[in-house]
Amino acid sequence: MPRPQQQFAVSIGKPRQTGAISILAAVSMAALLAAAMMAVDLGSLFYTKRELQKVADTAALSAVSDLPNAALIATDTASQNGFSIPGAHTNTMEVTTGRYDSTTPDGVYLGTFMPGGTDQNAVQVRVTTQQPYFFLVGTREIVATATATRTAVAGFSIGSGLLSIDTSQSILLNAILGKLLHTKLSLDAVSYQGLATAHVTLLDLVKADASVGTVDELLNADLTLADLMLLTANALGQDNIAYVNLLNLANLSVLGDLHLKLADLLKLSIADSNAAASAELNVLQLISLAAQVANGDNFLNVPITNVNLPGILSLDLALSLIEPPSIAIGPPGTDGNGEWLTQAHTAQARLKIDVKVLEMLGDVLHLPIYVELAQGNAWLKSVVCANPINNSTVTIGASSGIAGIYIGEINDDAMTNKETSATVEEAKILDVLGLLTVYAKAAIELPGGGGDLVFNGPFDDNNTQRISGIETAGLFTSLINSLSLRVEGVLGELIQIVLDLVAALLGLPPFTVADLLKQILALLVPVLQLLDAVLAPVLSLLGLQLGYADVTNFYLNCGVPRLVR
Known part of the structure; x- marks a missing residue:
């Protein structure tokens, strides 16, 4: 007797998506590149902020030693630290003398700076610079403020x-x-x-x-x-x-x-x-x-x-x-x-x-x-x-x-x-x-x-x-x-x-x-x-x-x- 012939079922599946993966890879690479570019710009901003704060700190510490000449001393100190005014980035500096009181007469923490007045013992320095982006369009203003005091006795x-x-x-x-x-x-x-x-x-x-x-x-x-x-x-x-x-x-x-x-x-x-x-x-x-x-x-x-x-x-x-x-x-x-x-x-x-x-x-x-x-x-x-x-x-x-x-x-x-x-x-x-x-x-x-x-x-x-x-x-x-x-x-x-x-x-x-x-x-x-x-x-x-x-x-x-x- 002739053997019966075996029948095989053939299933037909979905087509392979090799093209979609390429697209996803491309999008991911673009996102990574954008993130890297943003990280570079943000890192640059944070670095500039840190350096600007150093300028403000050193300027305030120097200026508080001679309040009548505080503005001149702060400007000179900033210049010695590479911060020229206005420079290439439209730098600015504001120097304000005044009084800093850390506590009230009852010992309550106060920590306030009041500009002007007669019993001055502090100086506040505010510096700004325009930081250009490397990859983004335009610039961003970076601000740093420092207040220094010294108690004269x-x-x-x-x-x-x-x-x-x-x-x-x-x-x-x-x-x-x-x-x-x-x-x-x-x-x-x-x-x-x-x-x-x-x-x-x-x-x-x-x-x-x-x-x-x-x-x-x-x-x-x-x-x-x-x-x-x-x-x-x-x-x-x-x-x-x-x-x-x-x-x-x-x-x-x-x-x-x-x-x-x-x-x-x-x-x-x-x-x-x-x-x-x-x-x-x-x-x-x-x-x-x-x-x-x-x-x-x-x-x-x-x-x-x-x-x-x-x-x-x-x-x-x-x-x-x-x-x-x-x-x-x-x-x-x-x-x-x-x-x-x-x-x-x-x-x-x-x-x-x-x-x-x-x-x-x-x-x-x-x-x-x-x-x-x-x-x-x-x-x-x-x-x-x-x-x-x-x-x-x-x-x-x-x-x-x-x-x-x-x-x-x-x-x-x-x-x-x-x-x-x-x-x-x-x-x-x-x-x-x-x-x-x-x-x-x-x-x-x-x-x-x-x-x-x-x-x-x-x-x-x-x-x-x-x-x-x-x-x-x-x-x-x-x-x-x-x-x-x-x-x-x-x-x-x-x-x-x-x-x-x-x-x-x-x-x-x-x-x-x-x-x-x-x-x-x-x-x-x-x-x-x-x-x-x-x-x-x-x-x-x-x-x-x-x-x-x-x-x-x-x-x-x-x-x-x-x-x-």
Whole structure:
């Protein structure tokens, strides 16, 4: 039998799509090429942005060092970094000076830049360039902005300065400083001059004290006056002329009972106290003001007796300090409440002086003089930093308090009553065996002054300016001329009769005993003028002035430039 034939089914499928794959490949290649082109353009933009930001950063950091010339410095810095204006890409640069505040007075983060204003401490630089595309059509503007700031810190004092000390002045300084230190001193003029010309920085004191590691720790450490003397001596080193004197003072046992914190003397109104580390402090000023702080914040009575200018006069002087003066270091401007960030003040004080004439009139004449000094203040208004730093400008506002000087007897509690001023009544200034008694009273008010003081470098303790209400030259002459005299006693009556006869015979105007005594007292003016020379260094030692205020801008640190935005 023939085999049956096998039948095969043949299926016919879809045609092969080799052409579609080619199309997809072509499209993919085009997309990849477009992406690559876009990546090149975007990469170019990001690179340009990064380089432009470098230009803005370096320009702002350079310009903030000299705000008055910020635009010129920023342009020059940008040019040195290859950014010319307008250049091939229509480059632009905007430089704006202003103020940057990182926090509010309550410590809340702020971080704002305000253009313009007076208390400028920052600069903002905005640069632009037109970046052409490599593959796309046209250009794109690239912008970079940088804000840099630096916190300027200045140090100043009011009411004290360098002293030029002679032997007669050192007698009073020994009496004043000795009473402040609760001991007796016998330093000569050379020793005081050595202390007055010596300087020490806060960093020097930190290095000399093994128990502290920062300026903050030093300021808040509980020190005795002996500790401070020893630290200061070690900070100065053995080669300094003041070293031995300071060691001798440190060895006074009484100083161990007088404690203080330097923070109560040095008013640092800056967050980072290390910015004041290099401030140079006058050693004599540091010691005297520290002694006042250690003696308390209220009244300090310092009786001084038997202080003589041989052959001329003797003084009995009592001093009452209401509060110690301070040295201020900090930034310029005001806080959110309008209070000055950095300010210093002089102490209010009262002085009672009994001047007794010895050889001239047989110790029968004495003048009780009372001086009342009101408070003086200074505040740091603005700092304009420049390069070099001695071209910088520091503006300090200051006011001198009203002072009064009187001849007469004051009320018993005048030296201790801080609620009211003293009352001055007639004083018996002359008594000749009860036959001639003279009573006197005089008063001169010295008005306070005020204004802005502008300082340039060098910033050291010779950089002093004065706010004057009235000059004190001729003060005691004016005081004598203003005397109101009252004469009692038989001898006074007889002298008046004689004066009346002489006036009648010579045809002169009436001339009273009081007029005659004023002429005699006028002979004492050269003697009284010595008080100017004697009291000036004493008041300066205490940070006080009479009728004026000396402000010393002894330190300026323009800070380290830093980027903030």
